Amino acid sequence: MRMKVPEVKRCCCCVPLRHGIILFGLINIIFSMLAVTSLVITTELKKSQLIDGSSLEVVTSTILFSIFGMSVILNIMLLFAGCQKDVLMLRLYLYYGVVTTLAALVPTFILVSRMMTFDVCLALFAICMQWYVIILVRSEIVKLEQASLRAEERSLAHEVTIDVPDRDTLL
Secondary structure (H helix, E strand, O other), rough: OOOOOOOOOEEOEEHHHHHHHHHHHHHHHHHHHHHHHHHHHHHHHHHHHHOOOOOHHHHHHHHHHHHHHHHHHHHHHHHHHHHOOHHHHHHHHHHHHHEEEEEHHHHHHHHHHHHHHHHHHHHHHHHHHHHHHHHHHHHHHHHHHHHHHHHHHHHHHHHOOOOOOOOOOOO
């Protein structure tokens, strides 16, 4: 049995899909920049007060820092892709989103093992938002590809074919 990914027509049931992707791209950039800033500050504080077990937290923070750093760059790409309706860049963001969301589960499980409830809730919220953006981007890709296919079919329907028998020459 094959599971189908949901397809949405509008973002948050009220905003056009492309505008919603741009809006979530902006939100993700702001969230990622705040997260990077917070991680840098907490990592530096923990490095200066290195106690037993905190080295794992520093490594976890470094991994999250890398993920959020790439997130800023690729969310800027998402903004351009959404504005320009570029299927290739949207598809690239889709692959990035799936990989980083799965990668973000590892540090989240480490936070769960450390009983850091607030951090776990924030991480799970960010992961859920990312999955929603992934569904939005996939829906936009499907919509753009269908529109492209319809436009191609229309252009083929309007093409006039001239049938010239083989025995007749044009000159």
